[in-house]
Amino acid sequence: MRIHCKVVVIAVCLGVFLLLYFLGGNAADDPLLREVADEVEKGKKEEDNRKSSPSKPELGRDVAPKFTGKAPARVGVRLGENLRGRKEAKAVNRGASVNAKSRSQSNVGRPAIRRSRAEQFMHLAVVACGNRLDETLTMVKSALLFSLKRIKFHIFAEDPLAPQFEERLNQWPRSVSARFQFTIYPITFSVGNADEWKKLFKPCAAQRLFLPVILKDVDSLLYVDTDVLFLRPMDDIWRFLKSFNSTQLAAMAPEHEVPKIGWYSRFARHPFYGVTGVNSGVMLMNLTRIRSTLFKNSMIPSGLTWEDLLHPLYQKYKNHITWGDQDLLNIIFHYNPESLFIFPCQWNYRPDHCMYGSNCKEAEEEGVSILHGNRGVYHDDKQPAFKVVYDTIRDFPFEDNMFESLFYPIQTKFLDTVNTLCGRVPQVFLKQIEKTMRKVFEDRVVKHVRPHKGT
Numbered sequence: 001m002r003i004h005c006k007v008v009v010i011a012v013c014l015g016v017f018l019l020l021y022f023l024g025g026n027a028a029d030d031p032l033l034r035e036v037a038d039e040v041e042k043g044k045k046e047e048d049n050r051k052s053s054p055s056k057p058e059l060g061r062d063v064a065p066k067f068t069g070k071a072p073a074r075v076g077v078r079l080g081e082n083l084r085g086r087k088e089a090k091a092v093n094r095g096a097s098v099n100a101k102s103r104s105q106s107n108v109g110r111p112a113i114r115r116s117r118a119e120q121f122m123h124l125a126v127v128a129c130g131n132r133l134d135e136t137l138t139m140v141k142s143a144l145l146f147s148l149k150r151i152k153f154h155i156f157a158e159d160p161l162a163p164q165f166e167e168r169l170n171q172w173p174r175s176v177s178a179r180f181q182f183t184i185y186p187i188t189f190s191v192g193n194a195d196e197w198k199k200l201f202k203p204c205a206a207q208r209l210f211l212p213v214i215l216k217d218v219d220s221l222l223y224v225d226t227d228v229l230f231l232r233p234m235d236d237i238w239r240f241l242k243s244f245n246s247t248q249l250a251a252m253a254p255e256h257e258v259p260k261i262g263w264y265s266r267f268a269r270h271p272f273y274g275v276t277g278v279n280s281g282v283m284l285m286n287l288t289r290i291r292s293t294l295f296k297n298s299m300i301p302s303g304l305t306w307e308d309l310l311h312p313l314y315q316k317y318k319n320h321i322t323w324g325d326q327d328l329l330n331i332i333f334h335y336n337p338e339s340l341f342i343f344p345c346q347w348n349y350r351p352d353h354c355m356y357g358s359n360c361k362e363a364e365e366e367g368v369s370i371l372h373g374n375r376g377v378y379h380d381d382k383q384p385a386f387k388v389v390y391d392t393i394r395d396f397p398f399e400d401n402m403f404e405s406l407f408y409p410i411q412t413k414f415l416d417t418v419n420t421l422c423g424r425v426p427q428v429f430l431k432q433i434e435k436t437m438r439k440v441f442e443d444r445v446v447k448h449v450r451p452h453k454g455t
Contacts, residue, residue, distance in 0.1 A: 121152040121181070122238045123221045125211055128165075129158045129187065129204035132226045135378065137168055138394045142230040144176055145393070145402070146436050148443060149235050153182040154215060156207050162186070176398050188214065192311040200314075200324040208280070209325050212290040213307050219288050225281040227378060229371040229393060231429075232436040236369065237347055240284055244341055249289035250333075251341035252278040253348035257359045269320040270327060271298075271334035278333065278340070280326040281372045282348040296335045346432075348372050351383050354422035364425065367432025385422040385429055388413040402437050 124143060128136040136155070143151060155165055162184045169182055187204050189197040190213050200206040208223050215221065220241050222234065240251050255277040256262030264277030272278075294303025299312055313328055321327035333340045345353060345360040349368040353360040363369075377383040378390040392410045400406075411430060417423030 121150050122147070122234055123152045123154060123215075123218050124234065125154040125156070125208070125215070125221055125223045126226055127156040127187075127204050127207040128161055128226055129198075133161055133164055133168075134394070136165075136226045138390065139224065139226055139228050139230075140169075140180075141396075141398075142393050143234050144180060145396075145406075146230060146232055146440055147179075147234040148440075149238075151180045151234065153180060154185065154211075154218075154221070155182055156185045156187055156204070158187060158204065173398050185214065190214070190307065192314065197314075206325040208283070209310055209328065212285070212287045215287060216291075219286070221285050221287055223280075223283045223285065224370075225372065225374070227373045227376075228282060229373070229389060230369075231367070231371055231389075231433040232369045233440075237282075237284060237343070240341065240343055241286060244286060247338045248341040249286045249293060249339050251284040251343050252280060252329075253282060253343055253345050255279045256352060257345055257361075258356075261356055264330065267322075268327075268330075270317050270331055272327075272330035273333040273337065273340060274342075277330050278326075278342070279348055279350070279372075280329050281350075281374060282370055283329075284341075284343075293339065295332060295339075297332075298335065346370075349428075350374050351377055351386065351422060354385075354425060354428070355383065356421075358425050358428065360428075363428045367430065367435065368428055369432055371429075383422050384417045384420055385414065385426075388417060389429060389433075402440070407434055407437055 126136055126139065140153060157165055165182075165184055170177070187198065187207055188194070188210070189206070190210055197206045198204055205225075211221060211223060222237065244251070254274070255264055257276070259265040259275050262276040264272045265275060268277065290306050294305060295309050296303055297309060297313065299316060304312075309332065310328070313331060317327070317331060344362040346362040346366055346369045348370055349360060349363050350372045351374070353363065358364060371386065371389055373383075373386045373390060375382070377386040379387075381387070388410060392406060392413065396402075396406045407430075410433070414423065414426045414430065418426065422429075
């Protein structure tokens with residue numbers, strides 16, 4: 001009996017031993033234990049990769065999902081996470097730090113997107129010859145004082161003026177130069193006799209006719225004469241491009257508001273636009289449309305492209321035109337009236353609007369938006385109201401307070417002009433510029449001041 005019991009005990013012990021042996025031998029095949037081992041090994045590899053990885057942003061992206069996602073509700077995973085212990089905790093801290101840096105870098109990247117949008121420049125062209133250096137620079141200055149979007153200036157100048165423009169523009173403060181770019185071009189005419197074109201009216205004025213041909217990479221453009229001053233942001237006239245219908249490709253203001261005293265309606269010996277003609281001193285152009293349009297004309301039944309039209313048109317009418325390139329533009333749009341958008345006289349306000357009595361109602365209501373000092377009124381005493389504005393903008397230091405050094409001097413000096421033809425309506429000259437400076441102050445200063453907490 002005792003021997004039998006011993007045999008039974010030995011057999012039980014042997015069975016337990018064999019059971020443990022087989023369990024131990026198959027442990028590597030158990031899914032749960034294998035998952036634990038895999039997690040441990042994976043954690044080690046990730047930690048080694050983190051130590052050797054040169055890219056911190058990539059590290060941040062790798063680590064973050066592991067600790068923001070939900071872990072599967074399995075014992076093996078929880079065991080694996082416990083086995084990783086302190087190493088994973090360190091990885092979390094490092095990942096959080098990297099993610100913070102990544103967020104910081106992404107915030108720095110956002111202004112780049114805004115910068116790319118801001119780099120959708122407005123384009124402004126001007127043609128300067130002779131003694132027009134200072135007048136042109138004053139025009140450029142007025143555009144920069146108030147405009148919000150960046151401007152690309154296309155300056156067409158005689159050879160002696162080109163280095164002077166570059167030198168003077170490069171001397172302006174960095175805070176100003178950051179808001180514009182400029183390119184200086186020589187005076188060139190693609191068709192006909194260059195000397196003849198150059199002497200057509202004022203020196204080089206006919207260059208504006210060739211802008212669609214020369215600036216092939218520019219979609220839209222504002223052309224202004226050198227004697228133009230902006231009294232509100234250029235952005236506002238630039239928006240007229242969106243008001244063009246499907247056939248309009250350029251915009252100008254009427255030459256006069258009253259046909260009885262208008263030049264074209266009384267003296268023109270050639271076709272002109274509308275009842276009073278148009279003035280080309282401020283001309284907004286969709287160059288892409290101009291280049292792709294066939295223009296009706298009085299020379300051949302079929303249409304002609306802009307470049308092919310200019311020289312034959314000049315040859316036909318050269319003995320009948322007085323105002324050169326402006327007359328040619330009037331002839332073109334006489335035969336193509338559907339192509340022209342007309343903006344109000346406040347966008348091209350000249351002495352003609354006040355020297356025969358005030359006849360620009362839009363300027364009386366809203367003030368002058370763009371001042372055009374033709375007839376040389378910036379440089380003589382015939383219309384001192386115009387000269388006051390020009391002299392004050394020319395002498396204004398860029399970094400001074402605009403109210404103290406620009407608006408108040410204009411306002412004060414206007415007291416000496418109230419007995420003149422144009423000085424009798426000071427609100428016409430002052431209303432828009434005051435409104436503009438207040439808006440610029442709000443956009444550039446007030447909106448960037450954070451309110452105090454609790455307000």
